[in-house]
Amino acid sequence: MRCYWDEEDVWFYFELDAEGWVIRQIELQGPELTPIAAASLLEWQQARDAGRLAEYDSMFGGTAEPSASEWEGHDPQPLTCEEFEEVWNMARRQITERAARNGS
Structure with a gap:
């Protein structure tokens, strides 16, 4: 799913497990649409x-902590797995390339 935070x-694009x-x-x-985070819970762990x-957080960020069922004030839009993967691959590539250019 994806959600927009206008403030x-x-x-935000999210891949959720069966429990949300x-x-x-x-x-x-x-x-x-500059990628500022592309985090995996497994990689974070x-x-x-x-x-x-600290190194992982500074490069890729983190994931939301509460389950999606606890979120308020968002209007989620569904995504296919393919749509999420396309955005994921683009974001990871751009973040990694930016870090390489900056010597991180």
Whole structure:
């Protein structure tokens, strides 16, 4: 699903598990839809366990903590798996390329 937050001009894209918990999250900001986050819960947990959480967070961000059933004030729009994967791949590529250019 995806939701728009007009206060920050950000589109949020979410992949949820069967219980409604976010397992991957993408954030695209502004009219150019610049990726500012593309986080995976599994990767986040692995980074935490390896002591590299700050590095992961600074590059890819994090995922929403409450399950989707607890969210308020959003108007979710459905997405297909293919649509999510297309946005995920674009966001990860752009974030990784930006980090490489900046020497991160």
